[in-house]
Amino acid sequence: MCAVLAFERAPGLIMDLPQFLENFLQALTAGLLTGAIYGLVCVGLSLIFGVMRVINFAHGDFMMLGMYVAFYAFGMLAAVPLFGEWLSPYLAALFAGPVIFVAGMLVHKLLVSRVTGMRASALASEGHYAQLILTLGIALVLQNGALYLFGSAPVSIQTPLASTAWLVGPLHGERVEIFVNQGQSIAALIALAVVLVFVAVMNRTRLGKALRAAADNPVAAVYMGIDVARAHRLAFGLGVAITAIGGGLLASSISFQPYVGLEYVIVMYAGVVLGGLGSVPGAFLGGLTIGLVQQLSTLFLPNQLQNAAIFVMFLVIVLLRPQGLFGTAARRT
Amino acid sequence: MRRETVLIIGFGLAYAAFAALVTHSYYQLILTVVPIWAVMGLAWNLLSGYSGFVSFGHAAFFGLGAYFVALAQIGWNLSPWLGIPAAGVVGALAGLIVGIPTFRLRGHYFALAMLAYPLALMYVFEWLGYQELTLPMRRDAALQFMQFEDHRIYTWLAAGLMVLAMLLTGRVERSRFGLSLIAIKEDEAAAEAAGVRTLHWKLLAITLSGAMAGVAGGLYAVVLLVVTPPAVFGMLVSAQALIVAMFGGAATVWGPVLGALVLVPLSEFLHAQLADKIPGIQGVVYGLAIIAVILLAPEGVVWKWRAYRRKRARAAPAPAAASPVSPAAAAQRASGPERPVIFEARQLSKSFGGLKAVRDVTLQVRQGEILGIIGPNGAGKTTLFNLLNGFLRPDGGEVVLDGRSIAGSAPDRVCAAGIGRTFQVARPFRRMSMLDNVMIGAFLHEPSAAAARAVALDALAQVGLAEHAQRLADGLTNKQLRLLEIARALAGKPRILLLDETMAGLTGAEVEELITLIRALAASGLTIVIIEHTMQAMVRLVDRFVVLDDGAVLAEGEPARITQDPAVIDAYLGRKWRMANA
Structure with missing residues (x-):
């Protein structure tokens, strides 16, 4: 699926230097653009882990829901003359945020809160596994429920921008030219903006303080009058909403089906673990790195192995440096 | 069969x-x-x-x-x-x-x-x-x-x-x-x-x-x-x-x-009946089953059934806690420097970030003695035990058993070498019976279940828990937990037993029982190192004290001398108190 992002390029290892340079720069560009969106997606996952210490297996499936919300919202918005085909993909992606926020809050309140939070600590190790397994169950229901609701045929958001590119170059003696996809560039900028807004919310507002307090020490936060259960619910809702926006942004550059979340859940965890579980800036950088690795791997590996490369990299990171490459937030639970 | x-x-x-x-x-x-x-x-x-x-x-x-x-x-x-x-x-x-x-x-x-x-x-x-x-x-x-x-x-x-x-x-x-x-x-x-x-x-x-x-x-x-x-x-x-x-x-x-x-069969049946109308039904059913199990019966059907059976079987109330069997009065054991040193720490150090939890600690444990390690909270006592039994790797120094350095060995190797321990906060295997808890220790020398069972029953009898052998370790009293941990350590046939604040939180009468038990163990030839932060009970129990303060050895010697040591009194009660009472 991700292969759609990479431009057609001649396979084969024998190529001259300018050709390689062009391919390399092209993959680098694609990697940065995809990576920014992966970064956004990772930030959502990281928020949930940072505040609740919950590993959310269903996270990829909330992203998938975000993609479908954006897909259907685009269908409606594109009909409105004011938005047209140019603006509506991005509005649709942002619209997925609040919708999935509500869905996330509900899922947390009805299901996740029963095995996490303060009560879970009383369950000792049992609670620890209960939430892993519960979110696995939620993931299965979402994936297969979506199969029923949306069908198994791959879809994508078709926009004129997605097939338009800026041409950079010619560089290096007239032989190197790079295409920068316009749709992806705008999506990457929006992803970056959402991350910056989120960081500002976490650092500046009362809500952000409450979330950070609940993350640091839930017991002390309760004594300070913070409603930790509500903080967890908000964190879960916000986390899946942020990831849903990322999914909405991706939806115009890849085609997707109900099982798409499964591929991305590993991509996301790779990014989050790379950045150090629980660290927001780390998660963004981690996601960016994964995007780069994925695109650059196409220079050496067949397209089918792109995802295998990510899984292998994920395993290597987890096994060698579970505290993350960027060294922050090394707390392990 | x-x-x-x-x-x-x-x-x-x-x-x-x-x-x-x-x-x-x-x-x-x-x-x-x-x-x-x-x-x-x-x-x-x-x-x-x-x-x-x-x-x-x-x-x-x-x-x-x-x-x-x-x-x-x-x-x-x-x-x-x-x-x-x-x-x-x-x-x-x-x-x-x-x-x-x-x-x-x-x-x-x-x-x-x-x-x-x-x-x-x-x-x-x-x-x-x-x-x-x-x-x-x-x-x-x-x-x-x-x-x-x-x-x-x-x-x-x-x-x-x-x-x-x-x-x-x-x-x-x-x-x-x-x-x-x-x-x-x-x-x-x-x-x-x-x-x-x-x-x-x-x-x-x-x-x-x-x-x-x-x-x-x-x-x-x-x-x-x-x-x-x-x-x-x-x-x-x-x-x-x-x-x-x-x-x-x-x-x-x-x-x-x-x-x-x-x-x-349920999911196959639904898949066959409904898959053309509702694709993915199989996954939804499994997902819902997972959610239902986790929320309603996370332990599963068989455990629910066993709990139900146990509840019905429990006609008689659980027997009251028994006290440890008092063995024949422990003979007053000879003490003195003539006993050989079997276990020692040499200039042991450990830091956590900027905190030097243990600094250059040197101490000797002599065969058959009861050595008390005391010191205020935060003096580094438990860290010292964690270094001695291999939970932590020292930054510097050596742990020497019978003249061989064992620092850096994994805890199970240290245990196999003859050093058993208990924990400050008791760590039983909560959902195992007391007997199974102790059998874990016994397996060290008895690989077969039958032999380990016999050893474990002996160890339980030694601490006075024999009649509770089949009870789950969850929901025991503090004293029973302490005794269970001692039995688990004893089952591994240690030569040296490290006891970490075994008497914390016990009533006066319970402390007396434990003192009797520890004396009996020592009389049977076991070497004991015990941590406490209170001194009263220890004065009557130990042969020798090592006093830790701020991660370092402050004083060492027989109880009578230690209780008079000005440096020890300062550490415990403050200099002002000594001046006022001088």
């Missing part, structure tokens, strides 16, 4: 007999896949159910087994009669290869890493061009290639495999292996301190588990005749293994089987 063995074999025969009556080919297929998924659930259970290391990646072993059987028949014309056992070997090897690096991880990280293996394999097999492998038809040699006209034979094979897997699980459960895995699930560090070679057992568990999953996958390929990457490496395979085990009851022989008997 044991009763359970008879039950398992009887169940297998009954299942086979029932299958013989079914002639409809679709129902036959369901009857065949039920035991296959039961074996898969038992495979998951052997690792994750008993050891608590939750695997989301058992599809890796299943898929490798399935592909091995298919490819070996296509490529080498290998009969499944050989291919399926070989698939078990493939699964076992895969388990070992996965286990060696992955057991460096715990909890979330372990589960996540396990998820990545089958998904990576799925893409690799697709890339290799094995999108859909079909086992070649061999009507010429049907028997040799397991291509039976009568589909009931597949069911009988699967049921036979299930019986074998159940018998194996039962055997593991009753053995040192199974109890060690449960101890790891309950408290891995405490298990290590009791001498359990945790990595060894975990690797054995994942190897056996991989073998069972590989065999299940191999038979699956033969029965379905078509192998595709999503069907054998997909998330649903791992999820199915997990959910049949959890639904029926993890860490039991019957749980995974019960789960498969209920859930597999």
Whole structure:
């Protein structure tokens, strides 16, 4: 699926230097653009882990829901003359945020809160596994429920921008030219903006303080009058909403089906673990790195192995440096 | 034969007999896949159910087994009669290869890493061009290639495999292996301190588990005749293994089987009835089953049933707590410098970030003595114990036992060398009986369950808990927990016993009982090092004190001298107090 992002390029290892340079720069560009969106997606996952210490297996499936919300919202918005085909993909992606926020809050309140939070600590190790397994169950229901609701045929958001590119170059003696996809560039900028807004919310507002307090020490936060259960619910809702926006942004550059979340859940965890579980800036950088690795791997590996490369990299990171490459937030639970 | 063995074999025969009556080919297929998924659930259970290391990646072993059987028949014309056992070997090897690096991880990280293996394999097999492998038809040699006209034979094979897997699980459960895995699930560090070679057992568990999953996958390929990457490496395979085990009851022989008997036909039936109208119904059913199990009965059906039976059986109230048997009055033991030094710390240091928790601590433990280590809270006493028993690796200095340095040895090695310990906050294996708790310690020298049981009963009697042997360690009184930990350590036949604040939180009368017990242990030749931060009881118990303050040794000597030492009084009560009372 991700292969759609990479431009057609001649396979084969024998190529001259300018050709390689062009391919390399092209993959680098694609990697940065995809990576920014992966970064956004990772930030959502990281928020949930940072505040609740919950590993959310269903996270990829909330992203998938975000993609479908954006897909259907685009269908409606594109009909409105004011938005047209140019603006509506991005509005649709942002619209997925609040919708999935509500869905996330509900899922947390009805299901996740029963095995996490303060009560879970009383369950000792049992609670620890209960939430892993519960979110696995939620993931299965979402994936297969979506199969029923949306069908198994791959879809994508078709926009004129997605097939338009800026041409950079010619560089290096007239032989190197790079295409920068316009749709992806705008999506990457929006992803970056959402991350910056989120960081500002976490650092500046009362809500952000409450979330950070609940993350640091839930017991002390309760004594300070913070409603930790509500903080967890908000964190879960916000986390899946942020990831849903990322999914909405991706939806115009890849085609997707109900099982798409499964591929991305590993991509996301790779990014989050790379950045150090629980660290927001780390998660963004981690996601960016994964995007780069994925695109650059196409220079050496067949397209089918792109995802295998990510899984292998994920395993290597987890096994060698579970505290993350960027060294922050090394707390392990 | 044991009763359970008879039950398992009887169940297998009954299942086979029932299958013989079914002639409809679709129902036959369901009857065949039920035991296959039961074996898969038992495979998951052997690792994750008993050891608590939750695997989301058992599809890796299943898929490798399935592909091995298919490819070996296509490529080498290998009969499944050989291919399926070989698939078990493939699964076992895969388990070992996965286990060696992955057991460096715990909890979330372990589960996540396990998820990545089958998904990576799925893409690799697709890339290799094995999108859909079909086992070649061999009507010429049907028997040799397991291509039976009568589909009931597949069911009988699967049921036979299930019986074998159940018998194996039962055997593991009753053995040192199974109890060690449960101890790891309950408290891995405490298990290590009791001498359990945790990595060894975990690797054995994942190897056996991989073998069972590989065999299940191999038979699956033969029965379905078509192998595709999503069907054998997909998330649903791992999820199915997990959910049949959890639904029926993890860490039991019957749980995974019960789960498969209920859930597999249910989802197959729904799939057959509704899949064209509601695609994905199978996944939704499993998802909902997982959610329901976790919210309503996270322990599974079998454990619910056992709890119900136990409640009914408990007619009589639990007996009151007994006091430790007072052994013949401990003889006043001779003390003095003439006893040989058997255990010592030499300039031991440990820092956590900027905090120097233990600084240049040197102390000697003499054979047969009771050495008290006292010091205010935060003096570094528990850190010192953690250095002595191998939980922590010292930054500098040595731990010397019988003249050999053991610093940096793993806790289970230290325990095997003859050093037992207890914990400041008691760490029993809560969901094991007291007897099983103590047996974990006893296995150190008695690998057979029967012998370990005898040793454990002795150790329980020694501390006065013999009559509670079958009680769960959960919900004991503080004193019983302390005694249980001592018994667990004693069962490992230590020469030196490290007691960490054993008397904390006990009433005056209970402290007296413990003093009697510790004296009796010392009289029997055991060397004891005990930590306390209060002095009263210790003055009457120990032969010698080492006083720690701020991570360093402040004073050392006999009780009478230590209680008069100005430096000790300063550390405990403050300089002003000494000046005022001088």
